[in-house]
């Protein structure tokens with residue numbers, strides 16, 4: 001007996017009769033010619049921060065990797081299992097994407113877990129704890145700041161972690177080389193779930209600003 005949650009089957013039928021019909025030519029082209037997305041997005045698993053929805057993207061436009069709190073680990077060719085690094089390698093070396101965007105978001109549960117140093121692990125493996133230890137030093141600094149409110153600490157670490165991930169992207173030799181040749185751009189963005197605002201990282205200052213809307 002095959003089984004899929006009913007709401008997924010309903011959604012799929014809706015997709016097939018609506019969007020797929022409208023975009024069937026595009027799907028056929030992509031099947032024949034393969035994908036050639038120009039942009040990779042590294043986003044959080046959070047169900048509220050789907051890049052394809054936020055950037056209103058069609059099939060073949062975005063190469064997306066999602067993990068808890070949209071973190072990029074540093075370059076570590078140690079023979080271990082590195083899913084984000086594998087996706088990055090494929091995007092840069094095979095697809096030759098021109099842009100990589102690290103997109104964080106407000107109210108991120110992974111970031112909240114990193115700030116909550118008293119929380120006990122969700123399971124004996126403590127995979128989230130281990131994963132979030134990537135930004136451990138920054139989390140410690142931010143959580144120790146008594147001048148910020150709880151929500152300010154949360155937003156601060158969400159944005160610091162984006163800068164951290166971009167710095168780690170540059171530790172991958174292929175990324176560093178292509179960026180220095182002007183063939184790859186790295187960007188940071190932060191999506192505010194409650195207002196829909198998108199804040200973009202200023203490359204020079206590292207600050208997050210609202211992009212100028214074209215009239």
Ligand SMILES: [Zn+2]
Pocket residue numbers: 044045046068069070105107108109110111
């Ligand atoms: Zn998140």
